[in-house]
Amino acid sequence: MDMSHIAQHAGTAGSLFATIFVVATATMRTMIPLRVFGILANVLLIAVSIPTHNYPTMALHAVLLPLNVWRLHQMLQLVRDVKKSVNGDLSMEWLKPFMTERKCAAGEELFYKDEKAEHMYYIVSGRFRLVESGIELPVGAIVGELGMLSPSNTRTQTLECIEAGVVLGVSYRQVEELYVQNPEFGFYFLRLASARLFQNIETLEARLAQAHLPVPAQVVSDTA
Structure with missing residues (x-):
């Protein structure tokens, strides 16, 4: 089996797993798990796009990945700071x-x-x-x-x-x-x-x- 077939099968498997992650994000009721699954889907789809040369998909998720990472960071920081406020000086x-x-x-x-x-x-x-x-x-x-x-x-x-x-x-x-x-x-x-x-x-x-x-x-x- 040559490299093109290996890349094709890897791309198919990767797309399947990425689809599972995307569907999982639609079932999330809270923001933090949704962002985590979104990041996993972005990384997986970027990885799948490289051997299959699917550059539009790679470009799209290369943009979405840092956005999801930043939003996740904001939400985690928000939770940490609120906890600190409750246990501290009630700062807003x-x-x-x-x-x-x-x-x-x-x-x-x-x-x-x-x-x-x-x-x-x-x-x-x-x-x-x-x-x-x-x-x-x-x-x-x-x-x-x-x-x-x-x-x-x-x-x-x-x-x-x-x-x-x-x-x-x-x-x-x-x-x-x-x-x-x-x-x-x-x-x-x-x-x-x-x-x-x-x-x-x-x-x-x-x-x-x-x-x-x-x-x-x-x-x-x-x-x-």
Whole structure:
């Protein structure tokens, strides 16, 4: 059997296995396994195309291979960073690649109390304040993420820019897509949001405790 027949049989076998991988990708419900099988299919089809001189197929999968590798890297990095955020300082740095920049002028209101909530924001620079509570949010803070979990999806406060700055915004739809694509990401996002909610409750309890502190005796005597 000459080399041409060997190449032909190898190409047929390779195409069969590549077809199996392609079909497998269609059955995947989550993004990471889909990308892994996509990469395997790309590599196999490139290998099959070389001895059979199928250059169009080789060129196509040579383009798709780095794209699949990059998307897989992004998703794995996303999962790692979310885990780190949950166990660490609750940073939202992992979400930046999926967010859109928005410049805000002093006096501009990003959203109003009782309006429908559709986005959450990451503060990059400037100064922002929640009007009703008077709380000023620092650079690096995330705001608006709990509206996604609210049954009514409405804002509980107004967010105002008090000094020009930049925020990064992401829609709830994008977050939901990430959740569907990768349930592990969704699980850690829910843990992250829950941790933030408990932080808010602890802050409120601390303020209530301070408000009910007894007046020191020295202060009473000084004012008598």
